[in-house]
Amino acid sequence: MYAERVLSGMRPTGSLHLGHYHGVLKNWVKLQHDYPCLFFVADWHALTTSYDQPDIIEKAAWDMVIDWLAAGVDPNQATIFIQSRVPEHAELHLLMSMMTPLGWLERVPTYKDQIEKLSHKDLTTYGFLGYPLLMSADILVYRANRVPVGEDQIPHLEFSREIARRFNHLYGREPGFEEKALEAVKKLGGKVGKRFNELRTRFQQDGDAAAVEEGKRLVNEAQSLSLVDRERLLGHLEGTGKMILVEPDALLTEASRMPGLDGQKMSKSYGNTITLREDEASVTQKVKRMPTDPARVRRTDAGNPDKCPVWQLHQVYSDGATKEWVRQGCTSAGIGCIECKQPVIDGILKEQAPMRERAQVYLDNPALVREIVNDGCAKARRLAQETMTDVRAAMGLNYA
Structure with missing residues (x-):
């Protein structure tokens, strides 16, 4: 099992308002005390709809980071970084695009909705069609297993889970995987190993989700297993092979209760905001x-x-x-x-x-913000590189 890890990001669109604070940032401040957290500036995502206005992104990014720090996000507890400064996001996005069915992208609920809402812009671009896959890469490259989302974002997270599942199924078969998985089962001990095999059969033959959860618990409770053996057992349990990419779970967040100055939802598009x-x-x-x-x-x-x-x-x-x-x-x-x-x-x-x-x-000291982000980018990139080493090897791109 990989360590607990939370990931969330925001597009740089200018100064944040109190709706952002009550809807997102208050939750981030709380989460940073409970989990290792990574919070990123989604500047590449900003380009999916503002590709013709790149000049506004950099200033908006720095202003947004200051707003995060002002709201109480603590760089000593959370990793703050900029998406485009970690090129492994783009590499994983590219590699996953090779195995992502086009229909999966076209069925994402927000795709057609956004095209209608932003009809004044030409969004018939690959970047816009593929942004859910880039969102998945953002999560999967850190093996983040907790993603704070609202109810309306659940389809995006489910898309990421499906991508991880498909990737593991296609590329998670290391040489001799079955033999190595069976050896790992023996390390569970006779009684526990027998129970594990029963649960595996129940899930793979009958689709019993409860069997998967109990099987995972048995693996997690085993004291003598190496990290690699744990991965093999989890893949063996679900029939996917080695778990190279981790399927993320939702941390459901409440919708913001912050109304705007006119009684509608606080939003820059309504002109009813108060900035932080x-x-x-x-x-x-x-x-x-x-x-x-x-x-x-x-x-x-x-x-x-x-x-x-x-x-x-x-x-x-x-x-x-x-x-x-x-x-x-x-x-x-x-x-x-x-x-x-x-x-x-x-x-x-x-x-x-x-x-x-x-x-x-x-x-008063802008260099301090740069220092925080530089440090965060370095930490994030180290984590991303660990994942990409495994991804390249699984896809036959490990030219050592």
Whole structure:
């Protein structure tokens, strides 16, 4: 079994907003304490839709890394790197493209959706068609077995699992694999080895998923096995051969609850955002200008919080007592809309204060950001090279 490892990335599209923080970055900060994490700037992915605007990518990448650091991503706990600085991503993408059926790419749900949404751009490119395979390469080149995704991204992860499974099936047959796998079974001991063989038969003949899970547990609990023997047994169990690429599992994340200034989902395309490090005066003005319940034409008119975008922000930033004060004051016209907005302003500024403080260190010393990324790229590349050594050997490209 390979070590637990989490991988996630973001496209560099400019300054991040509070929706990114609540939807992704807060989770990253938590995960870095629980797993070895790799977080990368997906600059090649940015080119799949912005291939005609390459000049914006580099600045956006550095700004985004500062936003990550400001949000609390710790370079001493997580590896931060840039995708294009680890060329093994592209090499694995190329090699896997040799064995990836075209129909698998065309059936990815977001392919046609994105073409329709971005109809103003020509996306009839190989890069856009193949971006799910590049996403798979991003994950598989690190043998990352945990990927934080929302429900809508599950098809992409399943695609990566299918690619890993197909690769292992095609190329995971090392010379003498069956004999070596049977020798590894003997190392489990008589009773455990017999049980392992029963579970293997149950899975391969009947498709019993529970049998696979129990078989994996037996392998994991065996103390005397080498890493290579563990790989062989797992491949023998599932009938794939040696497990060269690891099938990733989803770490399901909750959808962001962060509404925009107009009540819709916070998004740059809607023009309703507050950026992570936006200055206090701008935040204050934006919230004060937010639309409220249209029924409250005058200060003395009663309102309904459920029809007011500001109330949605109270769900994120206000405690129970404040929300009760808002509901009571709004429905009775006891408070005005400006009064109602002040706790939201205070909550946002309080959340942003440590982000601005952390970011300032890197804004004052940009070389420190470069140093963090250079170190992260070196660490990531070492991991990627380990995988590619095995991949090349499996595909007959090991010209030693």
